[in-house]
Amino acid sequence: MKFNIAVLPGDGIGPEITQQSMKVLKAVADRFDHEFNFEEAEVGAVAIDKLGDPLPETTLELCKKSDAVLFGAIGDPKYDNDPSAKVRPEQGLLRLRKELGLFANIRPVKAHESLLHQSPLKRENIEGADMIIFRELTGGIYFGEKSTSEDGQSASDLCTYSVKEIERVAHLAFKAAEKRRNKLTLVDKANVLETSRLWRKTVTKIAKEYPEVEVDYLFVDNAAMQMILNPRQFDVILTENMFGDIISDEASVIGGSIGLLESASVGNENALFEPIHGSYPQAAGQGIANPLASVLSAAMLLDHLGLKTEAETVRMAVDLSLKLNVCTIDINKDNHYSTERVGDFLESVISDTENHIVN
Ligand code: IPM
Ligand code: MN
Numbered sequence: 001m002k003f004n005i006a007v008l009p010g011d012g013i014g015p016e017i018t019q020q021s022m023k024v025l026k027a028v029a030d031r032f033d034h035e036f037n038f039e040e041a042e043v044g045a046v047a048i049d050k051l052g053d054p055l056p057e058t059t060l061e062l063c064k065k066s067d068a069v070l071f072g073a074i075g076d077p078k079y080d081n082d083p084s085a086k087v088r089p090e091q092g093l094l095r096l097r098k099e100l101g102l103f104a105n106i107r108p109v110k111a112h113e114s115l116l117h118q119s120p121l122k123r124e125n126i127e128g129a130d131m132i133i134f135r136e137l138t139g140g141i142y143f144g145e146k147s148t149s150e151d152g153q154s155a156s157d158l159c160t161y162s163v164k165e166i167e168r169v170a171h172l173a174f175k176a177a178e179k180r181r182n183k184l185t186l187v188d189k190a191n192v193l194e195t196s197r198l199w200r201k202t203v204t205k206i207a208k209e210y211p212e213v214e215v216d217y218l219f220v221d222n223a224a225m226q227m228i229l230n231p232r233q234f235d236v237i238l239t240e241n242m243f244g245d246i247i248s249d250e251a252s253v254i255g256g257s258i259g260l261l262e263s264a265s266v267g268n269e270n271a272l273f274e275p276i277h278g279s280y281p282q283a284a285g286q287g288i289a290n291p292l293a294s295v296l297s298a299a300m301l302l303d304h305l306g307l308k309t310e311a312e313t314v315r316m317a318v319d320l321s322l323k324l325n326v327c328t329i330d331i332n333k334d335n336h337y338s339t340e341r342v343g344d345f346l347e348s349v350i351s352d353t354e355n356h357i358v359n
Contacts, residue, residue: 012278104134109252134173187243
Protein backbone atom coordinates (compact mmCIF):
# COMPACT_ATOMS: atom_id res chain seq x y z
CA MET A 1 0.00 0.00 0.00
CA LYS A 2 1.02 3.60 -0.51
CA PHE A 3 1.16 6.23 2.24
CA ASN A 4 2.24 9.86 2.53
CA ILE A 5 4.24 10.55 5.65
CA ALA A 6 5.15 14.09 6.68
CA VAL A 7 8.48 14.16 8.50
CA LEU A 8 9.19 17.05 10.88
CA PRO A 9 12.66 16.45 12.36
CA GLY A 10 12.69 19.72 14.36
CA ASP A 11 15.49 20.74 16.73
CA GLY A 12 18.49 19.30 18.58
CA ILE A 13 18.66 15.52 18.28
CA GLY A 14 15.36 15.50 16.33
CA PRO A 15 16.97 15.08 12.87
CA GLU A 16 19.32 12.23 13.81
CA ILE A 17 16.72 10.12 15.61
CA THR A 18 14.09 10.73 12.91
CA GLN A 19 16.64 9.60 10.33
CA GLN A 20 16.78 6.19 12.03
CA SER A 21 13.00 5.90 12.07
CA MET A 22 12.86 6.63 8.35
CA LYS A 23 15.52 3.96 7.82
CA VAL A 24 13.37 1.51 9.76
CA LEU A 25 10.22 2.48 7.87
CA LYS A 26 12.01 2.06 4.54
CA ALA A 27 13.10 -1.43 5.60
CA VAL A 28 9.47 -2.17 6.50
CA ALA A 29 8.30 -0.86 3.12
CA ASP A 30 10.79 -3.09 1.29
CA ARG A 31 10.02 -6.19 3.26
CA PHE A 32 6.24 -5.87 3.17
CA ASP A 33 5.96 -4.28 -0.23
CA HIS A 34 4.59 -0.87 0.71
CA GLU A 35 5.44 2.57 -0.53
CA PHE A 36 6.09 5.34 1.98
CA ASN A 37 6.39 8.74 0.45
CA PHE A 38 8.36 10.88 2.93
CA GLU A 39 8.23 14.63 2.70
CA GLU A 40 10.21 16.75 5.18
CA ALA A 41 9.33 20.16 6.55
CA GLU A 42 10.62 22.59 9.19
CA VAL A 43 9.19 23.15 12.65
CA GLY A 44 10.46 24.69 15.90
CA ALA A 45 13.64 26.71 16.33
CA VAL A 46 14.99 25.71 12.91
CA ALA A 47 11.80 27.05 11.34
CA ILE A 48 12.09 30.31 13.30
CA ASP A 49 15.70 30.72 12.15
CA LYS A 50 14.86 30.01 8.53
CA LEU A 51 11.38 31.41 8.10
CA GLY A 52 10.61 33.41 11.24
CA ASP A 53 7.73 31.13 12.22
CA PRO A 54 7.82 27.98 14.43
CA LEU A 55 5.03 26.46 12.32
CA PRO A 56 5.23 27.74 8.74
CA GLU A 57 2.02 27.47 6.71
CA THR A 58 3.69 25.06 4.25
CA THR A 59 4.53 22.69 7.12
CA LEU A 60 0.97 22.79 8.44
CA GLU A 61 -0.50 22.16 4.99
CA LEU A 62 1.84 19.23 4.42
CA CYS A 63 0.79 17.66 7.74
CA LYS A 64 -2.90 18.14 7.00
CA LYS A 65 -2.74 16.29 3.73
CA SER A 66 -0.48 13.46 4.90
CA ASP A 67 -1.60 10.07 6.24
CA ALA A 68 0.58 10.50 9.33
CA VAL A 69 3.18 12.84 10.78
CA LEU A 70 6.51 11.64 12.13
CA PHE A 71 7.78 14.28 14.53
CA GLY A 72 11.31 14.55 15.98
CA ALA A 73 11.79 17.00 18.85
CA ILE A 74 11.43 20.66 19.59
CA GLY A 75 13.19 23.26 21.74
CA ASP A 76 16.36 25.31 21.90
CA PRO A 77 18.20 26.64 24.96
CA LYS A 78 18.46 30.13 23.49
CA TYR A 79 14.69 30.45 24.05
CA ASP A 80 14.58 28.59 27.38
CA ASN A 81 16.91 31.17 28.86
CA ASP A 82 14.99 34.09 27.48
CA PRO A 83 11.57 34.29 29.17
CA SER A 84 10.70 37.47 27.27
CA ALA A 85 11.00 35.85 23.80
CA LYS A 86 7.69 36.36 22.02
CA VAL A 87 8.20 33.65 19.41
CA ARG A 88 9.15 30.24 20.83
CA PRO A 89 9.82 26.85 19.20
CA GLU A 90 7.24 25.11 21.43
CA GLN A 91 4.50 27.29 19.94
CA GLY A 92 5.06 25.36 16.71
CA LEU A 93 4.19 22.03 18.30
CA LEU A 94 1.29 23.41 20.33
CA ARG A 95 -0.26 25.06 17.30
CA LEU A 96 0.25 21.93 15.25
CA ARG A 97 -1.60 19.87 17.88
CA LYS A 98 -4.44 22.36 17.92
CA GLU A 99 -4.69 22.82 14.15
CA LEU A 100 -4.64 19.07 13.51
CA GLY A 101 -7.16 18.47 16.32
CA LEU A 102 -4.88 15.99 18.11
CA PHE A 103 -6.88 15.82 21.32
CA ALA A 104 -5.44 12.59 22.73
CA ASN A 105 -1.82 11.85 23.45
CA ILE A 106 -1.20 8.17 24.08
CA ARG A 107 1.92 7.21 26.00
CA PRO A 108 2.62 3.55 26.76
CA VAL A 109 5.04 2.84 29.64
CA LYS A 110 6.54 -0.57 30.26
CA ALA A 111 9.25 -1.96 32.51
CA HIS A 112 11.33 -3.85 29.94
CA GLU A 113 12.69 -7.06 31.47
CA SER A 114 16.17 -6.50 30.02
CA LEU A 115 16.31 -2.97 31.42
CA LEU A 116 15.11 -3.48 34.98
CA HIS A 117 18.65 -2.92 36.29
CA GLN A 118 18.76 0.49 34.49
CA SER A 119 16.06 2.08 36.56
CA PRO A 120 16.99 3.90 39.77
CA LEU A 121 13.84 2.30 41.19
CA LYS A 122 13.92 -1.09 42.91
CA ARG A 123 13.49 -4.04 40.58
CA GLU A 124 10.81 -5.67 42.74
CA ASN A 125 8.72 -2.50 42.66
CA ILE A 126 8.70 -2.03 38.89
CA GLU A 127 8.90 -5.56 37.47
CA GLY A 128 5.85 -6.22 35.30
CA ALA A 129 4.67 -2.58 35.26
CA ASP A 130 2.73 -1.96 32.06
CA MET A 131 0.48 1.06 31.66
CA ILE A 132 -0.73 3.49 29.08
CA ILE A 133 -1.26 7.17 29.75
CA PHE A 134 -4.03 9.01 27.91
CA ARG A 135 -3.17 12.69 28.15
CA GLU A 136 -5.68 15.27 26.90
CA LEU A 137 -3.66 17.37 24.46
CA THR A 138 -5.51 20.40 23.12
CA GLY A 139 -7.16 21.92 26.19
CA GLY A 140 -6.52 23.00 29.77
CA ILE A 141 -3.93 25.45 30.99
CA TYR A 142 -1.76 24.99 27.89
CA PHE A 143 -4.38 26.63 25.70
CA GLY A 144 -6.32 28.93 28.05
CA GLU A 145 -6.13 32.68 27.83
CA LYS A 146 -2.72 34.02 28.81
CA SER A 147 -1.81 37.47 30.00
CA THR A 148 0.81 39.50 31.77
CA SER A 149 -0.12 42.77 33.39
CA GLU A 150 1.26 45.93 31.87
CA ASP A 151 3.58 46.59 34.80
CA GLY A 152 4.85 43.01 34.51
CA GLN A 153 3.99 42.35 38.15
CA SER A 154 1.45 39.60 37.57
CA ALA A 155 0.60 36.97 34.98
CA SER A 156 -2.18 34.52 34.38
CA ASP A 157 -2.79 31.24 32.51
CA LEU A 158 -6.39 30.15 32.47
CA CYS A 159 -7.36 26.48 32.76
CA THR A 160 -10.65 25.59 31.08
CA TYR A 161 -12.26 22.33 29.99
CA SER A 162 -15.57 21.58 28.38
CA VAL A 163 -17.55 18.36 28.83
CA LYS A 164 -17.03 17.61 25.12
CA GLU A 165 -13.26 17.90 25.40
CA ILE A 166 -13.26 15.51 28.35
CA GLU A 167 -15.67 13.05 26.78
CA ARG A 168 -13.81 12.45 23.53
CA VAL A 169 -10.49 11.56 25.14
CA ALA A 170 -12.24 9.61 27.92
CA HIS A 171 -13.99 7.35 25.39
CA LEU A 172 -10.64 6.49 23.79
CA ALA A 173 -9.16 5.68 27.19
CA PHE A 174 -12.10 3.47 28.22
CA LYS A 175 -11.93 1.60 24.92
CA ALA A 176 -8.23 0.99 25.45
CA ALA A 177 -8.91 -0.26 29.00
CA GLU A 178 -11.43 -2.75 27.63
CA LYS A 179 -8.74 -4.20 25.41
CA ARG A 180 -6.24 -4.35 28.27
CA ARG A 181 -6.82 -5.16 31.95
CA ASN A 182 -10.12 -3.30 32.37
CA LYS A 183 -8.84 -0.70 34.77
CA LEU A 184 -8.86 3.07 34.34
CA THR A 185 -7.42 5.62 36.76
CA LEU A 186 -8.47 9.22 36.44
CA VAL A 187 -5.73 11.53 37.71
CA ASP A 188 -6.94 14.97 38.75
CA LYS A 189 -6.96 17.51 41.56
CA ALA A 190 -10.67 17.44 42.30
CA ASN A 191 -10.15 18.47 45.91
CA VAL A 192 -9.04 21.91 44.67
CA LEU A 193 -9.81 22.55 41.01
CA GLU A 194 -13.18 23.20 39.42
CA THR A 195 -11.98 21.75 36.09
CA SER A 196 -10.97 18.53 37.86
CA ARG A 197 -14.44 18.24 39.39
CA LEU A 198 -15.88 18.48 35.88
CA TRP A 199 -13.49 15.71 34.78
CA ARG A 200 -14.68 13.46 37.65
CA LYS A 201 -18.33 14.11 36.97
CA THR A 202 -17.96 13.48 33.25
CA VAL A 203 -15.80 10.38 33.61
CA THR A 204 -18.13 8.89 36.25
CA LYS A 205 -21.01 9.30 33.82
CA ILE A 206 -19.14 7.80 30.86
CA ALA A 207 -18.00 4.87 33.00
CA LYS A 208 -21.58 3.52 32.94
CA GLU A 209 -21.12 2.78 29.23
CA TYR A 210 -18.13 0.58 30.06
CA PRO A 211 -19.40 -1.67 32.87
CA GLU A 212 -16.42 -4.03 32.62
CA VAL A 213 -13.95 -1.27 33.40
CA GLU A 214 -13.13 -0.60 37.03
CA VAL A 215 -12.57 3.13 37.62
CA ASP A 216 -10.22 4.55 40.17
CA TYR A 217 -9.73 8.23 41.07
CA LEU A 218 -6.42 9.63 42.27
CA PHE A 219 -5.31 13.15 43.10
CA VAL A 220 -2.29 14.04 41.03
CA ASP A 221 0.03 14.50 44.01
CA ASN A 222 -0.84 11.05 45.29
CA ALA A 223 -0.60 9.63 41.75
CA ALA A 224 2.94 11.00 41.46
CA MET A 225 3.85 9.10 44.62
CA GLN A 226 2.02 5.89 43.60
CA MET A 227 3.82 5.92 40.27
CA ILE A 228 7.09 5.30 42.11
CA LEU A 229 5.78 3.18 45.00
CA ASN A 230 3.60 0.76 43.06
CA PRO A 231 3.40 1.35 39.31
CA ARG A 232 1.94 -2.12 38.70
CA GLN A 233 -1.43 -0.89 39.98
CA PHE A 234 -1.87 1.19 36.80
CA ASP A 235 -3.41 -0.04 33.59
CA VAL A 236 -4.91 2.97 31.75
CA ILE A 237 -4.33 6.44 33.21
CA LEU A 238 -6.56 9.23 31.97
CA THR A 239 -5.66 12.80 32.74
CA GLU A 240 -5.68 16.42 31.62
CA ASN A 241 -2.98 18.12 29.60
CA MET A 242 -0.49 19.40 32.16
CA PHE A 243 -0.81 16.56 34.69
CA GLY A 244 -0.24 14.14 31.80
CA ASP A 245 2.87 16.01 30.71
CA ILE A 246 4.34 15.77 34.19
CA ILE A 247 3.46 12.22 35.18
CA SER A 248 4.55 10.76 31.86
CA ASP A 249 8.08 12.10 32.32
CA GLU A 250 8.01 10.65 35.81
CA ALA A 251 6.74 7.31 34.50
CA SER A 252 9.61 7.12 32.01
CA VAL A 253 11.93 6.32 34.93
CA ILE A 254 10.19 2.96 35.18
CA GLY A 255 11.18 2.10 31.61
CA GLY A 256 14.86 2.66 32.38
CA SER A 257 15.40 5.58 30.01
CA ILE A 258 13.34 8.47 28.73
CA GLY A 259 14.97 7.63 25.41
CA LEU A 260 12.55 4.72 25.10
CA LEU A 261 9.15 6.32 25.45
CA GLU A 262 7.07 6.70 22.35
CA SER A 263 3.78 8.49 21.84
CA ALA A 264 0.91 8.91 19.44
CA SER A 265 -1.20 12.04 19.24
CA VAL A 266 -4.50 11.38 17.59
CA GLY A 267 -7.64 13.21 16.57
CA ASN A 268 -10.52 12.60 14.21
CA GLU A 269 -8.63 13.50 11.05
CA ASN A 270 -4.90 13.43 11.67
CA ALA A 271 -2.27 11.64 13.71
CA LEU A 272 1.24 12.54 14.81
CA PHE A 273 3.91 10.29 16.29
CA GLU A 274 6.74 11.54 18.46
CA PRO A 275 9.05 10.51 21.28
CA ILE A 276 8.13 12.01 24.64
CA HIS A 277 11.69 13.26 25.22
CA GLY A 278 12.86 16.72 24.28
CA SER A 279 15.44 18.02 21.82
CA TYR A 280 18.44 17.25 24.12
CA PRO A 281 20.54 20.01 22.52
CA GLN A 282 23.73 19.08 24.42
CA ALA A 283 23.81 15.80 22.50
CA ALA A 284 22.88 17.12 19.07
CA GLY A 285 25.17 15.95 16.28
CA GLN A 286 27.22 13.65 18.50
CA GLY A 287 25.59 10.39 17.50
CA ILE A 288 24.78 9.47 21.11
CA ALA A 289 21.01 10.05 21.16
CA ASN A 290 18.82 7.01 21.64
CA PRO A 291 16.66 6.56 18.53
CA LEU A 292 14.40 3.90 20.08
CA ALA A 293 11.65 6.24 21.30
CA SER A 294 11.34 7.62 17.79
CA VAL A 295 11.46 4.14 16.24
CA LEU A 296 8.78 2.90 18.65
CA SER A 297 6.71 5.97 17.72
CA ALA A 298 7.11 4.86 14.10
CA ALA A 299 5.74 1.45 15.17
CA MET A 300 2.66 3.25 16.57
CA LEU A 301 2.42 5.05 13.24
CA LEU A 302 2.33 1.69 11.45
CA ASP A 303 -0.43 0.51 13.81
CA HIS A 304 -2.36 3.65 12.99
CA LEU A 305 -2.08 2.90 9.27
CA GLY A 306 -3.52 -0.54 9.97
CA LEU A 307 -0.17 -2.28 9.42
CA LYS A 308 -0.20 -4.45 12.55
CA THR A 309 2.30 -7.14 11.50
CA GLU A 310 4.66 -4.44 10.31
CA ALA A 311 4.39 -2.63 13.65
CA GLU A 312 5.05 -5.87 15.54
CA THR A 313 8.11 -6.52 13.38
CA VAL A 314 9.56 -3.14 14.38
CA ARG A 315 8.84 -3.83 18.06
CA MET A 316 10.47 -7.23 17.78
CA ALA A 317 13.59 -5.61 16.30
CA VAL A 318 13.66 -3.08 19.17
CA ASP A 319 13.27 -5.88 21.74
CA LEU A 320 16.19 -7.67 20.15
CA SER A 321 18.37 -4.56 20.28
CA LEU A 322 17.58 -4.23 24.00
CA LYS A 323 18.23 -7.91 24.65
CA LEU A 324 21.55 -7.90 22.79
CA ASN A 325 22.45 -4.49 24.21
CA VAL A 326 22.82 -2.94 20.78
CA CYS A 327 22.06 0.35 22.50
CA THR A 328 23.19 3.93 22.86
CA ILE A 329 25.13 5.17 25.88
CA ASP A 330 22.08 5.93 28.04
CA ILE A 331 21.54 2.16 28.23
CA ASN A 332 24.83 0.54 27.23
CA LYS A 333 27.45 2.39 29.27
CA ASP A 334 30.45 0.15 28.54
CA ASN A 335 30.24 -0.63 24.86
CA HIS A 336 27.76 1.75 23.37
CA TYR A 337 26.58 1.93 19.79
CA SER A 338 26.03 5.20 17.95
CA THR A 339 22.56 6.46 17.03
CA GLU A 340 23.19 5.44 13.45
CA ARG A 341 24.51 1.98 14.29
CA VAL A 342 21.40 1.23 16.33
CA GLY A 343 19.35 2.27 13.29
CA ASP A 344 21.48 0.06 11.03
CA PHE A 345 20.98 -2.88 13.37
CA LEU A 346 17.20 -2.44 13.38
CA GLU A 347 17.19 -2.09 9.61
CA SER A 348 19.13 -5.33 9.22
CA VAL A 349 16.86 -7.21 11.61
CA ILE A 350 13.77 -6.05 9.74
CA SER A 351 15.24 -6.72 6.30
CA ASP A 352 16.51 -10.17 7.10
CA THR A 353 15.52 -11.85 10.33
CA GLU A 354 18.23 -14.49 9.91
CA ASN A 355 21.38 -12.47 9.32
CA HIS A 356 21.25 -9.31 11.40
CA ILE A 357 24.50 -7.64 12.26
CA VAL A 358 25.44 -7.46 15.92
CA ASN A 359 28.97 -6.15 15.64
C1 IPM B 1 5.76 17.01 25.49
C2 IPM B 1 6.58 18.27 25.58
C3 IPM B 1 5.75 19.44 25.10
C4 IPM B 1 4.58 19.58 26.06
C5 IPM B 1 6.52 20.77 24.97
C6 IPM B 1 7.73 20.64 24.08
C7 IPM B 1 5.63 21.88 24.50
O1 IPM B 1 7.07 18.44 26.86
O2 IPM B 1 5.31 16.66 24.39
O3 IPM B 1 5.56 16.35 26.51
O4 IPM B 1 4.70 20.20 27.13
O5 IPM B 1 3.51 19.07 25.72
MN1 MN C 1 6.65 16.80 28.23
